[in-house]
Amino acid sequence: MPSFGRNRVEFELNGEVVAVEEPDPRVSLGEYLRSERGLSGLQLSCRQGGCGACTVLLSGLEGKDGGLDHRSVNSCLVPLCSVDGKKVTTVEGVGSVKAGLHPIQSTIVEYHGTQCGMCTPGMVMSMYGLVRGNSEPTSQQVEDQLDGNLCRCTGYRPILDGFQTLAKGGKNCGPCNQAARCTSTCAKDIEEMGACGGRPTRLVITKDGVTWVRLASLQELYAFLRSAKSKGDKVRIVKGNTASGVYKPPSANFIADISEIPDLTKVSVGESGITIGGAVPIADLMKLLEANSELSPSYEPLLNHLKRVAHHQVRNIGSVAGNLAMTHEHGDFTSDVSTILMAAGATLKLGFAHNNGAEQSVGLEDFFNMSLEGVVILEITVPIMPKTTRFLTYKVALRRVNAHALMNAGFKLEVDSKKGLIVGSPVIVYGGVKEYPQRARKTEDFLVGKSFSDRKVYSKALEVLQNELVLESSWDRTAYRSSLLGAFLYKALLSLLPEDAVPAPLRSAIAEYVRPISTGEVNFDKGDPAEYPVSLPIPKLSAGLQATGEAQFMDDIHVGGGLFATYVTSTVASAAIKTINPAKAIALRGVVTFISAATVKADGYCNFVGEYEEVFALSRVQYYGQPLGLIVADSKRVADEAAKLVDVEYTDIQKPILTFDDAIAANSFFSERGIDWKTGSTKLGFQESDVIVEGQVESGHQYHHHLETQRSLCIPGEDNSIEVFSSTQNPSMVQHCVGVGLNRPQHKVTVKVKRIGGAYGSKLNRSACHAMACAFAADKLQKPVRLVLDMATNMQGVGARSPYRCNYKVGVSKDGHIKSLELNILNNHGAHFDFENPDMSSILAFIDNTYNIPHWDINGKIARTNLPACTYMRGPVFVETVFMMETMIEHVASVLQLPADVVREANMYKAGDTTIAGQQLTQCNAKEVFSAVKESSSYESRSQKIKEFNSENKFVKRGISIVPVKFVASWAAQQFIALVNIYPDGSVGIHQSGCEMGQGLDVKVAQVASMSLGSLVDGGLDMANIRINNLTTTVANNVAESGGSVTSELAAMSVQVACDKLVKRLKVTSKMLTTLNKKPSWQELIQSGVDNGIDLQARGRIYPSAGKSGPFQYVSFGAGVTEAEVDVITGDTRILRADILLDCGKSLNPAVDIGQVQGAFIQGLGFYLSEEYRYNSDNGQLITDSTWEYKIPSSKDIPHDFRASLLPNSSNPAGFLRSKFSGEPPYGLACSALFAVRQAVAAARVQWGENKWCSMSAPATVEKVALAANVPVSFLAFS
Ligand SMILES: Cc1cc2nc3c(=O)[nH]c(=O)nc-3n(C[C@H](O)[C@H](O)[C@H](O)COP(=O)(O)OP(=O)(O)OC[C@H]3O[C@@H](n4cnc5c(N)ncnc54)[C@H](O)[C@@H]3O)c2cc1C
């Protein structure tokens, strides 16, 4: 080990110098900031660099000229030791509620860009990273800046709309207008390096057998590597350490930081091209490519491709060399950087430590074939190509940005344009074929001297290509990858034609998709001044706290002496447990105990959650990822490590039942939970029909992707009591289950919910088992214990939206009237029931959607499989069944050759009809809403234009679809409780029983309280006087769960009941104080109330009865139009425009409701287009258990043009204050995107005579779309 250095890391944190003695080299900056500095604004949601919630600003010396620069980075990936000598700014250093919000923060508040708030600090810090280096960013830069930040709630539109005002020319652009009064560190001149100034020096830090070494020169690095080799030490070189977001880093006792070695940070531009050092980040190469784009025809395409590599936070710090070395280490990594640089002929200069620093230049092909033992990538040179060369690259991924390639390719082709021939030495490289990028040498040779516009040449070249690049068959998506071989080759060859020689219908096949800067529009009524502040678009109460990172989530609560728990989970899906041996884990320093089903029993606790589920599996494992026990340790890191050391022996390991087909083959069903339901006579219906249409439709799992995973913190108290902080939507259930589990009366169990960082149904039932597990540990040890699931454990073991399969038979008249429906529906629910759900009869509430169909026969069965029990996911049953119904409509329309909207309108419910669930539609505006959005979206004229577009373009097609929805919600027998306290100073504290999880409940409640109490005073009651307190079961006793879209209304209703009582008590006082018709001020009123001994605390309780017109309180209608464009050769899909119209009655807060519309629609886009669960069929392991594999929509996947409106002049007599819910209905409208895609595919297929109905299941991923289009090779023309 080198003798230099100090065992200490020093850096500047939000303007203050921080010294950390003996830090653990494996600890990330994010972990340190949260756990040691209490900076809980940043969230460690995925710890994979995949979500951006942990973004902070790193300022330091980077690059050739040593200037100070600012980069937003993922603090979950950045090692703490690597920030020595730098400056770190977290969201807390940017602005605070007390010191003043930074314009970025106030903008996100003003534009309603926060819902649950978990992503918000990360969003702020990404944007801050942009404006620190560039106070007048362009709109394009702003649009691009969120490529590494995921938001599951808002749909991005409000965030982008707000941030665009900070772009050049925007109303908030320019120097910070808060600077004068602001006291946050951001306002200080952080261009100075202060106490940490200068280029960081050498550093050696050792802790627990792992040493971090920062080397200052190449010679030092070589000497270090040689010495390590001679001693048998394992060394891991790091630059950005971002590869750890993709692959778990190999264990090493030395981590060698090369980021400050001057030779490796150099860049130069010369005759040989652009040369960058082996520690230069991708972002820096991009800047060089941009600045020198004139030099080589390859530089612009390389730059454009790199824009789709990872996202800006990774590119800011992750190096090009790191990417290449990562590919070397993991041949199965489909690296874009490697593929495109290999195609561009990049060369590497390597340094050989074990050969006295000898140097060698190699191409990438050779690089991937050599050993990297003791080898350092010194330089990478991207050569200049002759102007006559065409350089083309391709990538397909599940998402536009922040997604690894499913396949990629690079082509370097020289042409003799006069002769129309390929000449010179072509280079063709494909990634995603098998391990490492592959050169297609035989195809290259074949193409030399051949015409690039001859279809026969293409066919033959494809044959050669397919023969030489044999796809790794053990990798997924073989058929798709095979189709992409030809797709990329075709596009590349066609691109060689002079622009004017490309036949017009083929041009779109080679035109690069350029996403415009997206736009949005929102429309809603101004509201009723008589009810203000109700009906005003007021920002969420905690938006400022969320934007500054001050909002606290469950895991932000600090308690002294707390312990940390990690699950031990099963690694098979169906087996008997023979033994569980925790000995090795318990021997680890810091481990306190291991809890399992056996210890739970021995301790006298109850291991059952409800009737069906064990907290820890006792004798048999039913799914991969099932909890078997809990390790409790003094730190999260130790608990995680120890959990892996628990030995579990299984016997009777069975092949798991995972799919519908598996369940059918094994006849594995929950027989008592099915449905066999009829109305009318389908036989008669079919007899009356002109046409019978039969088909099948399927939809898959969907993960909630809440940025806050399932979490609990349990604190034992005196007298056997326990306090449970849970991120739950159902505190009463948690209280009940913990009480039963601990065998404790419920008055000894207090559940508290601070706020929830996203839930979407996942925390309705699924929180209880985790709270119980955590409570067992806390009670046993009599210490506070916290259980925070990591993302993989959360995804593997916690259920998702459940998959459905529907076989349908539809009887319909020629004019599109559906007479009869016969449905066989299968649901895959997993291993056990999620409490009482699902009862398949809930299908009846939604399956008819907006259609009046006389004869029905529904047979439904629930498959029992070796998967975790599925659970509620926003719009459960509704989203899936609407998709079934609307697929049938599309199918019928296709068979009848009628426009789908005509079939929809022909069958639509009208006022006075009764739904199949028995709901009388006393008010029904389904048709009006449908017609209104049809009109406002110019559906007809755009449909016509799309026809024209499709007739002019062969391989890029468009589709448009309009879909209506009916959504019903029940609130019968849902108890909600509120406690309103007016304090002598006039401030109002409200406890209520709805959980705030981003849906804007708090602000709606406060608006109602302000309206109600404010009626007594002059000028009303300013909402600033009102605070919504955290939820506790002490007040919210035996209350309903928060879910089903109705919570905000019911919570507000209960608060109104309490406020009405207070108003009644204060009325006389108000009258007394009223002089000359002028009511008293709020202060005067309350002071007088206090003086006169009026009780200023009131409880409100509601327990609503069933609606008058049927099982549901009321019905809501909405409609949406979506236009999509599809490259049918690759399956690449873009949503051009979406128009959503929702009847929200008289909205309590239109900004909140519009936010729900936008967010739900984009979540729906994910369900219908990109979010895919894939399992290992041998052991039942979920393969897509990370942000790397599971792709929710990014900000670059939302519609180019997104218009969301609430139906004007609406009023709902059956709703609270004439309002309607908003949270779930727009979700179902997103299926219009899938249908638009399907229509585009269908429009392509007719070109090669495929007129048959083309079915499309959800999610319609790029893969499914391309395979559905199935473009025949013979159709890939050049003329
Ligand atoms: C969320 C996410 C998304 C991503 N998406 C993409 C994508 O779409 N396309 C794509 O191509 N890539 C993608 N990547 C990969 C990303 O480009 C790499 O993680 C990054 O380039 C690695 O650089 P680094 O400096 O952080 O390497 P490190 O993590 O520091 O190191 C990675 C490996 O390289 C070795 N190494 C580093 N420098 C040298 C050197 N000079 N000489 C020898 N060995 C060295 C290290 O020993 C280690 O084995 C993604 C990564 C993440 C986290």
Ligand code: FES
């Ligand atoms: S926690 Fe760092 S990117 Fe998700």
Ligand code: FES
């Ligand atoms: S507000 Fe973005 S994830 Fe919830």
